[in-house]
Amino acid sequence: MRKIALLLILVVLLLPMASAQEEVACRITDRYNASLSIHIDLSSETKRMYDHDSSGYLDRAEIDEMIHDVAPRLNFTPIMNYYYFFENVSLDGRKPMLSINDIILNYTYPMPVNGTSTYGIITNFTFYLNGTSDHVLRVSLPGAHGHFSIWLPDDVVVLESNLANARSVGGHFEGSFSNSIFIRFREMHYFWMNIYATGLAGIFVVLFVFVAYKLRGGQVKGIKLLVRSVLRNLVALFIILTLLFYLLWVIGPPPSVRIGGISSLFVRFNIIKYYHLDRPWYDQYLNWWHLLLTGRIAEGVTWGKNPVDLTYSALVSLSIFILASVFSYVLAIYLAVRERAERNLDVYAAGFLALYSIPTFYAALVILHFFEGIPAVYSILVAPKDAMQEGIRILISSLILAVLTIARPYLISRSLAMREYHEPYVRTLHAIGLEPRKIKKFVRRTTMIPSITDSALNFGWILTAQVFLEVIFKVEGMGYILFRGTLNGNPFEIQIAIIYFAVVMIAASIFADVIIYFLDPRVRK
């Protein structure tokens, strides 16, 4: 009996050792920054237990021992030289990050035994939330219990918590906790925005459908046709860019993984902020369009390890593309209408088809290998030294690209030209003794129309071939950037290259429509 009583007394005596009342306060200032402070009131009884030499003051070793027993365990895992993960806290399931300077300890030294002292830890940390309006904060403090209060931004309401006696007082929410804290809160701004945005998107789809209906196919002629072509193409550009946004930033692995390959943890954090990857979809989407329209979307390619010179790449690629298209179409039409013949599959057609049917990269390789035998040209092709050589390289590359992609326009124009030569009006012109050169002029004009109508589809092929050509000839154009981005898993490079492709394709398509407008009298009238 006496033993049990003694044990009970001991247990009662030991109780203050195992538990100290703690005052935990959290302040979430915005979507990226927060602080957590823990204050422990140390009574004179508690302190006396650790004053081994009875000096009336606790020295460093004695304070350390007391803190070790009384304070909650905070777990900081180092991640880089000066950064830590704060393991006790998680926001939306992710651990926040803090720098070594953001951990502040506060206590008096030497600490008097008499009277109440305070020991405080304040940590400031950064984090990012997920892309919804509802978020979860979890703080785990094993073995600790006490009072918790949290200050949240103005438009945030707490939905759920595990605090006892939870209540909202003034600008903050408080209650008592034991071992762990769980708070689910909602950003009302985004909550309502979500509803508005979904509604707006619905309205937008209806509007889009209406516009599409208004721009539907049908017999339109004259300048209206041009306007319609431009509008249709712009709508198509909008659709394709939306698709690109969705593929790049919404589906697939989470953003931290997707951009992990190109950046440090710190840069990654900034990328998430820049692209609003921690915001709801409409916010991301609007921000993406904002970046796109202000041209800041191109900034992404300058981040990471090997930034690219986008202006140079775009200029080089565009020059090669335009030159190659012009070369291939001019050459194709020139060769197609050169003379009358019985067969349309001639030696040119066979050669061009051969180049067209073998894989582009192999053809480009063979050509590059051929130039290895001519060191002067080869050095210009793979490593131009000045603007002059750069120009020569662009010229040679475009010629090669033109030869690789000429088959389709040539075959179409040739078959049309052959048919055209048998038309009665050509026969008539022959009969009245018009010069063949002048007859050709008529035939050429008729031949150009369908081959240029087809060009919108052929441009895709030219661009694909250009990617291979740029990779093999080491031309640092947009195709090369696409290749690099894919190889390194860099979404910014892929994004900018595909935007470039889409814009070029659509510009080319509008351009083709304009040319048709001027070539084809049936369209104009």
Add this chain to the structure above:
Amino acid sequence: MIRDMSIAGKFAFTVVVIYLVVALIVPALPLRDPMAYRAPPTDIFVPEAKGIYNFSFKIENMATYGLAMYIISSQNQFVVYDTSERREMHRAELPPDNYSDLQILRIYPNGYPVFYNSHNVYLYDQSKGEMLEVDAENTSALWVLNDPFNAFRGFVTYNRTGLHAYEYDPYAFFNPITHAWDFACNDRPLGIHYTYKILLISFSREIVALNSEGEVIWRIAGNFTSNPVYIPIYGSSAFYVASTNTILSYSTANGTLLGRISMPEQVVRLEYYGQNLYAYTSDGTFGKVDLLANGFSWKIDGVDSYVMNPFIDGMGIVQGERVEFILIADGTAQWGLRERISGMDIGEQYHVPYLFVLSENRSQIIQYSYSGKLITPLPPNNKYLLGTDFAGRDVLSQLLWSFRSEIYIAAVSGIAVLVLGTLWGLVAGYFSGLPDDLLLMLSDSMLFIPAIGYAALMIYILGISHHIEATILASIFALSPLEARAVRNYTKVIKEKPYVESAKGMGAGSIRVMFGYIFPEIYGISLVYALSATTMALLLEVGISFLGFGNYTIPTWGWMVTNAYFTGYWDRWWLVLPPLFLLWLIVYSLYLLSHEMYIREYVLRALPSKRPVNRESAEEDKNLGA
């Protein structure tokens, strides 16, 4: 259906069927593993002569140490030849007699060649350039005392009176060679080996252990057939000696029997390198002795002679007319040489082993590198019907295994494009008006990203090693809009036909009309476009493999060409042309097949395709189909 086809169509159909059959039966074929297989070293390494040394005299005996070669010529001359400077360093006249093999006494960092004739033992000191002589009448055998013996340096000779030990001190002022002790014996020893302090001498009837003063420590009787070998591992106190079919292990301290390893044949010689014991048997088998179990862990049969050195990694063997360099760790033959030779020695220069081979006419020594010269990619031959790639892997196996991935890509993307594009086009064409406009606009928009752009996006999303899936998805993205457009245009034509109208009038629902009445008429054109999608997917796969994306555990034709290019062998036809040809053949056949179908469905049947609904799209369709 096939009967109606033209010859080209039949040919194309046959090709496609053959491809399918090959893809199906590949797992059952006796092929090599396309990725893990490596040709054995003797196939892909040829002897590489690092030096060829010609002499004006016949060579009787030779030995090498470091850069020097020590030669006794048939005119009784002792020649020292430097292989790095390629000239004679020293030449000494010897009395006419028969000379023994040269052995190297190793006193770091120098080696001293030791040999004898019927009257003397000779030792040559290269640093001083002098030849030392010791009177030793009727010597018939000699053993140098190398590591691990460290009581003194020197050699032991045998004549009819017994064993005579000599100590050699290269730094002594007078008498560098001094007589140490004699040990009387009647039998000729089978061999001598030593621990750090003790000499172990095996005779056919006994083993004697002597200390460094030549006094007997212990002797054990038995029936022995080989030399003793002590493997110098720290803490080891056992040595090995063979007794006919058994290798016995005795304690070096007192000669008690510690263990026995039974061997398949009578062992006549033991060797060691590192911690391993090697045995040579009376029937010419050489192998590594498995010290934990009985027998050999690896062995080579029919070895006529071999050269091995406990200080050098590697050995040379002679099998009839064939010389091989063996890696002694696993017994792999690194390279082989078909040639008659008169002798060989294994040496080391700057820690690199070399095999020195004395030619049959005894006037030429060839120094072969241990690794040999890599001759991959091998051209086609009887063993590798299409040769090997740079890593010695079988090209034929890679080529045939690639059928599976290629057919997979072609079939999946073709079927997906067929289903998706047909549904898309059917719905758009049947419900004209708003759905038509929307679907058409979507398909038009999707055509503005080239296929390579979709491929890059898909690789980014799926990961770099999923290029096959990425190819399939990219071709679906890039080609189903095309298919949808074509199907839509034809649906619009068919929809106006009287029989569809009458079906509608009889109360058939939309789905029934679409799939029961319109679809049978347009499935031909959708098949044509699906076939073009498969060819596109195949070409795209090759392209993106070439750009460096791909799973390097799954062979594809694109991977093969890429591999040839990035290893610098794309000018070897057997690496590049077979995959390209196979690719071209299937692409061309699919093209022919689709053309055939197009002709059959729409030209021969004289469908009212000359009355296009939409000028632009009809023109486009024609061009695409052609």
